[in-house]
Amino acid sequence: MSTNENTPENAANMSTETPRPEARKPRGFQDKRAHLIAAERHLVDKVTQVYAQWGFEGLDTGPFEYVDALGKFLPDTDRPNEGVFALEDDDDQWMALRYDHTAPLARFVAENWNNIPKPFRRYSAGPVYRNEKPGPFRFREFIQCDADAVGAAGPAADAEMIAIASEAMQACGAQVGDYAIRVNTRQLLDGVMQAADVKDPNKRLIVLRALDKMDRLGAEGVSELLGGGRKDESGDFTEGAGLNSASIETLLQFAQAGRDTRSETLNALAAIANQNAVGTQGLEDLSAIHDILNGLGVTDQMATFDPAIVRGLEYYTGPVFEAELLKEFKDEKGRLMRFGSVGGGGRYDDLIARFTGELVPATGFSVGISRLAAVLAAEDEGEQKADGPVVVLALQREHMADYCSIAAQLRAIGVKAEVYLGTSGMKAQMKYANRRNAPAVVIVGNQERESGKVTVKDLVAGAKAAADITDNAEWREARPGQFEATREDFAAKIKAVVEANNA
Known part of the structure; x- marks a missing residue:
């Protein structure tokens, strides 16, 4: 017999010798089950309805862009692999999965400038990809939902975006007081950095990123990043901007100038940032935005001025804003945490100039759908929802055609339904229905078949009624949540x- 013959013995030996891959999910990526997929779709629908109501049109640009079109934040290297997921095309051009929806929009506008209305108001929703260190509610792949106005200059366009952001948060289910749109402007930041003598472009970027972490690290952590650097809890070291103590104090004083109302913050900023022409222009822009927000009915509780809001991406040139959920929750270790940022945006007047050589005013806002959906899922973790399909139990395999017919009748009137297709008995089938979050099960055995009826177990009503029954005999007699139907x-x-269970 040949040693290469495919016998059962040889196959068994091969299976034991072949190394098996470890089943593991890449860090920063999610496995999404039905409830999370549904939550994301719901949020996308709600947010895009707001965008459409304000006159924005939909646009999908696809997941890949050439690396040189993606933005200034990319490293200047022969092989881009920091911040993005990139690959080399067969024509030796590097392309990468989109980092956000804004850079692809800039490319689209430049490519189609003569064929689109100006201002061009578009919204976009879909996954984006960032090759960054993941963390709680921070993913490497996530869905964003953006609205942008290209060709719209002035404080009115920025104020409109802030109002849209507030409306989008409410459409997602947040009540006034549960969220805040925090607003700042890069002119103020630039003016303060002039006052702090921060001139080197690399140091300026480090300063922006450091100030953007004020909500997470506090003044002490930001001070370390502005100075010699900071080591985080994992031991990773982040190089600092290397500023002197006087410059650090100037920047921290500015970042902590936020007050309870927009008017009070403007007054506090006037004493700090009004030291040069750039800072003065920033104050004037914020004052104009404040007046327009009042006209739009956006209160201090909905949108506030916060000098600590920076937005880390380098392409912002004017007002910047961030949507933050204020609700607190406990993590798996019982620690009290705040959800934090779930969206943001700002003005980026020079992004399209990379393609055309001409400055084109633009402003936009983005909701982090995946983060918001995960946040809401964590908030509702203890609430069991019977949103699965009705399960038709298969107690007699010879009657599968009848069980399938029952499920088909339910689906025909808009009820999600399935037949149990496993091989287990009734107890395991009921356990399966519970794991599927089924609102009800349908039972047809010999007794039901003889009487021409079906037995229905309302699992939600049954669970509620059973909670008040302590005696097994009483439970068997009452059969809570169970009824017959023709x-x-x-x-x-x-x-x-x-419908009653999902009301």
């Missing part, structure tokens, strides 16, 4: 159960 009316009755 073959003619069972579908309508089950639909009523499903």
Whole structure:
């Protein structure tokens, strides 16, 4: 016999010798089950409805862009691999998965300048990819939902974006007081950096990124990043800007100038940032935005001025804003945490100039859909929802055609339904229905078949009623949540159960 013959013994030996890969999910990526997928779709629908109501049109640019078109934040290297996921095309051009929706928009506008209305108001929703260190609610792939106005200059366009951001947060279910849109302007930052004698472009970028971490690290952590550097809890060291103590104090004083109302913050900033023409222009822009927000009905509780808001991306040139959820929750270790930022945006007047050589005013806002959906899922973690399909139990395999017909009748009237297709008995099938978050199960055995009826178990009502029953005999007698229905009316009755459970 040949040693290469494919015998059962040889196959068994090969299976033991072949190394098996470890089943593991890449860091920063999610495995999304039905409830999270549905939550993301719901949020995208709600936010895009707001954008459309304000006159924005949809646009999808696809996931890949050439690296040189993606933005100034990319490293100047032969092989771009920092911040983005890149690959080399067969024509030796590097392309990368989009980092956000704004850089692809800039490319689209430059490419189609003569064929689009100006200002061009578009919204976009879809996944973006960042090759960054992941963390809690910080993913490497996530869905963003953006609105941008290209060709719109002046404080009115920025104030409109802030108002849209507030409306989008409410559309996602946040009440006034549960969120805040925090606003700042890069002119103020530039003016203060002039006053702090920060001139080197590399140091300026480090300063921007450091100030952007004020909410997470506090004044002490930001001071370290502005100075010699900071080591985080994992031991990773982040190089600092190397500023002297006087410059650090000037920047921290500015970042901590926020007050309870926009008017009070403007007054506090006037004493700090009004030291040069750039800072003065920033104050004038914020004052104009404040007046327009009042006209739009956006209160101090909805949108506030916060000098610590920076937005880390380098292409912002004017006002910047960040949407923050203020609700607190406990993590898996019982620690009290705040959700933090779930969206942001700002003005980026020079992004399109990389393609055309001409400055084109633009402003936009983005909701982090994946982060917001994960946040809401964490908030609702303890709340069990019976939003799965009705499960038709398969107790007699010879009657599968009948079980399939029952499920089809339910689906025909808009009820999610499936037949159990496993090989287990009734107890395991009921356990399966519970794991599927089924609102009800349908049972047809010999007794039901002889009487021409079906038995329906309302799992939600049954669980609530069973909680008040302590005696097994009483439970068996009461059969909480269980009822019979005829073959003619069972579908309508089950639909009523499903609607009641999901009301």
